[in-house]
Amino acid sequence: MKVLNVSSPHLNQARSLPMLMLWVVIAGVPGMLTMMYYFGWGVLINVIIACSFALLTEVAILKWRQKPIRRIITDNTALVTAFLYALCLPALLPWWATALGIIFAIAVVKQLYGGVGNNIFNPAMAGYVLLLVSFPVAMTTHWVLPTGLVESPPSFMAALSVIFTGAFPDGAKVNDLVNTLDAVTGATPLDSVKTALTQNFLIEEVMEAPVFGQHGGLGWEWINFTFFLGGLLMIFLKVCDWRIPLAMIIALFIVSSLFYTIDSQNYAHPMFNIVTGGTMLGAFFIATDPVTASTTPKGRWIYGAMIGILIYIIRTWSSYPDGVAFAVLLMNMTVPTLDHYTKPRTYGHTAQGA
């Protein structure tokens, strides 16, 4: 008889890696659908473009590295990276920009470090940041105006046409600021707040603008809510860690409450920070990326909390509207040190590790 397992245990009841990754996508679908409701078909088209280029890039690099392509490609990790990356993009971003970011994410940030499990930085965020620093205007001010501000977002054909040709089917160009652009795109709520505050508007005045809803950006409240529900599903299924999102949201809430209490005229309401921008997507889907996050229990509390604090700092005092991507990447750098100093106390040892 052949010995099948060289070593105990002879049981494994884990959800396999491909299934785990698939659950991340499933948990993100409600959020994506909500985004599609507010921003139209462009969201889905972005996802499809990103996923296609992610898989192509991964196959090419694996072939180059002489790795077993079929086994690695079916672990779904590239798919998850592409999916999350695409959800961060403005809905009418030109296809080549989307492709550029994801190729960078997969080829440089993931595969050049040794592939899944070995990358230091979150590939989705690194790809997004590449676009953000390269095309800041397109990434922040060309967001499709959400449903509610406009009667309906661009149709499927319109979105497709803008993404691939840069023009609406009727000939009007999307980057022609004077004409059609104003009708369909604008700055994100976070960007609006930032711009308004620099022009000495007060928060109360800013919030009266039509781009805001009851607590946060119009539509963004619901998008964050659905990502929050997806996140709860992942925690319930033990697909992602619970400490990081909890620590991040609590920290963001505390810091924004602090500044709101000090000066409610110049600092946005804590709830605004929680329900606007990429907070929930970042908390549950991005910061919890196991490869690039801290692995110790204590380290995860610190990691999550520091991301929350950095998000607030970047949103409030930097020139970028949202800070999730930068916060996550900055904290990625600290992970080895964080893990080193937050080792749990082993059974039978003292806290000093003796």
Added chain:
Amino acid sequence: MSENQQSEATELPQNNLTSPPKNVFEKKAQWTFPGGIHPDDKKNISNQNAIQIMACPETLYIPITNYKGHPAVTDVKPGDLVKHGASLVTSIDTPSSRVCSPVDGLVVSIEKRNTLHPSQLPTPTIVLKTDESSSHFKKPSAEKNLSDLKNAEILEIIRQAGIAGLGGAAFPTHAKVDVATPIKMLIINGIECEPYISCDDRLMRERADEILVGIQIIERLVQPERIVFAIEDNKPEAVKNVEEAIIAAKIDTVKIAVVPTKYPSGGEKQLIQILTGQEVPAQTLPSKLGILMHNVGTCYALKRALLHGEPSISRVVTVTGEAVSHPGNYECLIGTPIDFILEQAGIDQNKLSQVIIGGPMMGIAIANLDVGIDNSVNCIIAATRSEIFHTDQHAPCIRCGQCADVCPASLLPQQLFWYANAKNLVKLDEYHLDDCIECGACAYVCPSQIPLVHYYRFGKSLKQQKNQEFEKSEHAKQRFEFRQERLEREKIERAQRHKKAAEERQKRATTNTGDDKKQAIMEALARVKAKQASSAPKDQKTE
């Protein structure tokens, strides 16, 4: 049952259940250990029927090893006729251990055969042909009275009977009950947390009274302040029977602790943490905390040995798995070949995919089935293909940390994996590889299906190898240093001798006066004369 236990503790007045609260061990807090898993226990495959007696095979195989698997010496030689209970193998290591002959029979040969050791290296083994006419499971003789015996005599009987811990580690029992430190708590381990295994469960259900007698023997030897009988709450029948036996025997020192089911709560360190909230300090034994733990099977074996004079020649083995048609618990003689046991339990060779000795979490998969069982074999699983997990390759670690969440020792399994892979012994020490109990919870939950425990064993063996090399080189270094020291010493001594001789010469040269010289000449002349005088007769003779 844990809820029962709690409610009994809190609602004393209304309680008139069969279990009086005085038998319940009351914890000061609801302690537990971190992590742990809840695998499907599959115990009902084997725990439905009473313990059966396994037939005696024609041939028994008894490896000549000590309890750690190291070589030992045999007390017999090929051609010897041995009697039931006669000593076959003795190990003089500390602590010494012994294997007694389970049958009347003939030592056919002593040859190198496969053993159950995971290395699967052939080991010298006694091949014992059984005498068909003798009855192997002797009827219990009348119970002896222990009150006349001294403790030292009882210890000697335990040693002679070859009793070892039947929980799996097979540590010689006589050494374990001969404690130097005062024992605050004696824990009887009836947890049996691994899936599939039910031998302790059946023993507690059927022979609780005898287990209690064994406990009283240990009680007499170690004089513990308190005794706790721990059972997992997935064995309500066992709890009930032990409770009833305690009442029937009117023992008020033994308290029952019903522990919530969680793997690996039966681990010694984990059970101590559950019951006392204390942790055994690293690199020490529970006796440091004044705690001693014995398995229920060992207590039973003690009773058999001391009251019936029956040495440790058999044990209850769970034979289970979906590839056997008669799963259950069988009392098997030590040395009974695995294939014989499986045959008796109705093995279906077509369904059989893998035989596992021990539980599915910590047991070892074996390839050769013509191997005799030893007293550490508590379970044999004949598994079908779908029953056990198997993969040829694993995905990379994604650092999800689920392994760390389930680790009962609060280790960081993914870091240990990384450093074992990198053969980084310094880091393996820093991350406390030695504290890994190899329970397998980490590998069980790993989404990348990495055989983590295998990497830890690899790391541990690397460390051992390194230590051996270190010791060897230390030894060589010491020898070299000794030699250098000796040479140096001899050189100095020589120099001193030369110096001394030179001084003597000098002294003589300077102190020699004329009188001395004359005297020396006279002496020399006298010597010459004497010599001539003595040689003269010789010359005559020769002529």
